[in-house]
């Protein structure tokens with residue numbers, strides 16, 4: 001895991017939106033839910049969670065779309081890169097791990113929402129797996 005004093009930058013594909021995160025992610029996981037599949041046009045999306053105070057937009061601005069009740073997805077209004085995922089009262093904001101300049105700092109520790117896993121997505125890792133979210137099991141993503 002990254003050092004807690006480290007600052008990491010990231011941004012969208014076209015470079016309009018740039019952001020920084022401070023410290024190591026609280027969690028990092030592949031999400032297989034149908035909403036993530038649709039939002040990214042991909043088989044699954046890898047998210048890293050940070051305390052909101054540890055995330056800041058440094059250039060441009062994130063366009064927000066309320067995609068489910070109480071849930072907001074953020075993306076670049078120019079190139080469409082998925083960037084953030086947040087909800088009312090959540091203690092973390094999700095950042096798409098692959099938009100970090102160094103995605104290697106956010107190594108996933110789990111697969112969530114396997115209830116929606118696509119039949120052609122083959123998991124061949126030893127990460128923990130969850131039918132939906134770890135909270136269902138009263139667990140957090142382990143280190």
Ligand SMILES: [Zn+2]
Pocket residue numbers: 012013014015016017076077078079080081
């Ligand atoms: Zn962009």
Ligand SMILES: [Zn+2]
Pocket residue numbers: 031032033034035036037113
């Ligand atoms: Zn998801």
